[in-house]
Amino acid sequence: MALETKWVQYGENQEYTGYLAKMDHVKDNLPAVIVIQEIWGVDAHIQDITERFAQAGYLAFAPDLYAKNGNRIEELRVERVEEVKAFLDSLPHTVWNNPEERQQALGELAEEKQNRVTKTFERMFGGMHSSNYIGQLLATSSYLREECGVSKGQGVASIGFCMGGALSALLACRDPQLKGAVIFYGNAPSEEELNHINCPVYGFYGEHDKRISDNVPAFAEQMEQNGKKFDYQIYKETGHAFFNDTRASYNVKAARDAYQKVLTFFNQMLVPEN
Template identity: 25%
Template sequence: MNPIKKEDIRQEVFDLYDDYAHNRIDRRCFVQRLSVYAIGGLTVPALMSFLMPDYTATAQVTPGDTRVQTKYVHYNSPKGGGSIKALLAWPKNLKKKTGGIVVVHENRGLNPYIEDVARRAALEGFIALAPDALTPLGGYPGNDDEGRALQAKRNKDEMLEDFIAAADDLKNQANCNGKVGVVGFCFGGWIANMMAVRMPALSAAVPFYGTQPSEADVARIHAPLQLHYAGLDTRVNEGWPAYEAALKSHHKKYTAYVYANANHGFHNNTTPRYDKAAAELAWKRTIDFFKKQL
């Protein structure tokens, strides 16, 4: 059987996966609905395998890359989950203090993709801290399905406290210059937006396809924002016009990019929703923004 190609998959399949990945339908419902698209030689197992993340050969900066250094650390989140595990990554042979970036995972814990993003940030010259909000429940369990189920058991506002505490911890790292930004994806995009609301001293925030804060919260934002949205992501994008209007009304510093024909999750290179051109452009913009702000 020939391998499935992304261009052969209907948009409805990606939309269905988005519903499943965000717990709007369970696995049984996902499989049942997916069977409608198992035509023309495609089978449900083949579609399932195609849609699921592949962590075996997708890392852009592999664990053990000699250009960066990494270690797992714990920091205290007194208003959140207590002692939180995180991956700390920094450039090898760092010559001077540099800016810090909190890397916030999606709705499934600190999986290999997010760890890779932290290493990518370190390769660009930053100190990156990627917390695992699943730490109080035992940590990322090794697969995304169980990770989503665990994360659904935590209160999102308590998890927000975990990432705020991460920024405070990162700011005090010996090699940090005191400037800290945040980049987050999906759930992490909401966290990035809310850290900008909650942290007056935050130096920069980069939400990727994150849901938006309320208009009342927008008034509290001080950090410059760079926002990335996927053109096909109708679920998240429906909140953008009101958010933009509030940002303009309150004279906030922001730049927003919408990537045409890209799906929610387009930066995540472990799933077929990945859009290489959009992801690479968005990441370049992100790094350029952090280099300016941090």
């Protein structure tokens, strides 16, 4: 059976845009999975993940957090984001967060390209905060539960990657009706925020992604102390972005295991027992 995919407008004033995928010809109401982007946006990889969950029997929906009223600002246009991604991929990963070495590499680019990459990099990595996106994510879960014909009245869960992983956790803090949240290598919410979590949370991390994975045990302890359900997996000899099969960081064994666990989790959270 083929997939039906499309971009849709939603929100109180139709100001938001999202990529929707479901199995073609399926008429039953489907539980919904919100797929929350990496910092690169709803690119081909995120669209592919969205389609995978559609093939698994869900209404899958990836909100484009960089678009308003159907358009992106100049610095976040798809080609500009891809240019930054290509620049960073040309460097050792250790350089990404080293301003001096990164600036040295930027200085080797042609002036016009250097200006474009710098502006988009600063916009993506320096000027974005989770609070900028939580309104759209809450509107997304509301749309899927209350307005989208295919998923109306059904449960909604979330999954996010890197930036989106942190946002998936934050959505669990802010949406009391969310059925479950999955974090892939994203930062944990504050302890004050996690007090409001009402659904189970599942996290997946890489051992070598120290900036994030070293904080997971403390996050787990906070969740336990606050009576929240949190399971997690830290994969040995694995780094950041191990689920992204378009990047050099992809780890097929970790990705395969995590995907199977996520499908089981969503089935438990979203599909009522007969």
